[in-house]
């Protein structure tokens with residue numbers, strides 16, 4: 024059991040206390056029963072026998088063979104041999120945190136879900152973010168969709184909202200999911216490349232699947248390389264139902280809106296971060312929570328009346344389509360706050376088991392054929408991954424609401440069921456556990472009428488594969504469009520087979536001719552509108568014509584909500600700022616800037632050619648946080664170059680420091696320089712609003728504009744100039 028004091032180890036050294044000083048919730052408290060911190064204990068075997076020698080195995084003589092009877096050795100090695108479980112088939116790489124959710128006002132008109140009624144109620148949550156394609160040890164900065172899975176431990180049982188940071192998906196029907204995943208995973212013969220879609224099998228599949236085109240636009244955009252998990256939107260993707268106490272249902276799309284806005288890095292940064300700090304997102308989440316800068320999102324809903332189901336050009340059941348926010352506004356109904364890191368990665372983050380089929384009364388499914396397939400997959404995969412049917416008893420997966428049923432036994436069963444009747448109806452157990460009526464919180468599936476032939480087909484409107492891809496493209500700002508073009512040139516440029524590249528560029532003509540021309544230019548491909556069959560995902564006896572894309576109508580107006588240019592840009596909170604310095608730095612300038620940045624919620628770090636204390640220009644000292652050798656400006660959002668002629672001269676001679684500044688410039692970050700620090704700035708900065716220059720005595724005057732520039736995230740207007748910078 025945990026205790027929260029700093030403790031003494033048996034050898035007398037002080038050790039860090041466990042994390043139970045941190046925010047608690049009903050679920051976090053429930054986990055206490057399973058926490059073990061080893062404090063003030065003696066080493067034992069798994070059978071609790073105290074171990075006297077953990078340094079030497081039992082041998083026949085000091086130089087003799089080890090003896091089979093050494094049960095201590097055998098137990099330790101056997102356990103070690105079985106420490107790994109299969110990683111997730113997809114979404115293997117992830118990081119998670121505990122938190123709470125509360126609703127702003129009672130939502131009884133829309134849903135009977137208890138956790139959406141009382142604004143005073145804080146529902147515990149566990150949230151896991153992930154990439155999809157890479158394995159457990161891959162880089163956080165892969166170009167990929169991010170998983171955004173939320174487990175709500177509600178008083179009525181667990182509700183899992185297992186979504187992504189992109190509102191649509193590659194495919195429309197679950198039956199194509201294994202094909203998609205086999206295509207994007209590393210190639211089967213050499214297992215190359217890791218965590219990357221830039222290879223032949225992925226684009227071969229995509230170029231034959233026009234339904235993926237909308238998703239492709241999103242994944243080639245900067246949404247696929249987030250600045251932070253904390254700065255991503257989340258989406259339930261499928262259309263779900265909300266059902267109220269009267270049994271009235273409405274369609275709903277779920278959204279998570281990050282309070283800090285939606286921000287991304289550049290592809291060049293992503294590539295470099297993957298080398299400098301492949302744990303960049305995981306670390307960022309961890310550090311923000313440890314620092315008390317709790318990540319927050321608002322839960323949004325788009326609600327659609329049942330009578331309006333067929334009033335759109337697209338089908339609400341089609342997961343490759345979104346409902347434009349300008350058409351159906353997102354109502355913000357509650358807030359999610361992540362306030363506590365897990366204590367043990369394996370026990371919590373690795374063993375948590377999400378499932379879109381974990382519902383509570385008041386929320387229900389639709390017939391989205393991708394969702395329907397998922398409802399089978401998630402339990403099925405846990406049987407292999409977590410080893411049997413009792414994974415719901417693993418502490419992180421246990422609901423806070425009580426569990427009573429007649430499920431019994433199986434591998435690793437924890438519960439000791441004492442009732443003799445494990446069946447229903449029974450008389451010897453008094454009929455217990457009894458079913459719950461609707462008014463007692465019993466889950467009642469929404470009665471949806473079905474009168475249809477059993478067929479392997481899709482709805483008519485599913486075949487408009489291009490309108491929303493075009494809508495996304497036309498809604499992007501110019502820098503965002505440039506980045507999509509570069510991403511496609513990178514991905515398709517990596518292909519070994521020219522015919523796949525050509526087919527893909529041809530497909531892009533159907534999204535936008537200008538886009539295809541621009542992408543083609545960088546690839547030496549002349550875009551050709553496809554004249555044959557576009558969609559090769561056709562049943563053996565199906566009429567291929569019936570499966571070809573049919574555009575409903577070309578979008579005429581952009582959807583501003585789809586562009587990150589319109590996101591929140593009003594805060595520098597949690598942004599990391601590098602202060603580049605060497606011996607002779609103006610220590611007063613460093614101190615003032617650090618203080619002002621910190622009071623704006625930013626995180627300044629002093630970076631220098633070496634660790635230790637720097638000699639200040641006026642006899643003071645400056646503590647170095649990190650050495651230049653261990654970081655790069657790609658790990659920061661902004662750079663400050665303080666004055667002090669000796670410091671500036673040293674840094675000018677240091678190639679690492681010069682590269683640091685050049686990269687920050689190239690990546691359009693906010694830069695500030697005072698006094699001699701300005702000598703480190705690259706040329707061509709005069710009209711750049713995100714480059715602030717002044718005297719060392721003017722730091723306090725300069726800082727507010729610097730902070731504003733950091734809040735604006737990047738000055739994309741500098742990008743063309745940045746491309747000429749060799750960094």
Ligand code: HDE
Pocket residue numbers: 111112113114117151152153169170171172185186187192196197198200258259260261342375376377393394396397400401402404405
């Ligand atoms: Fe998943 N997905 N998925 N998925 N998915 C898994 O479940 C699957 C899909 C999503 O942090 C697996 O426990 C099928 C869409 C997230 O633990 C597996 C289909 C969306 C996570 C699985 C989809 C998602 C998963 C692998 C098509 C966004 C990580 C391990 C029918 C709405 C959850 C596991 C975590 C994980 C199957 C499509 C989101 C194999 C069959 C669409 C966030 O069961």
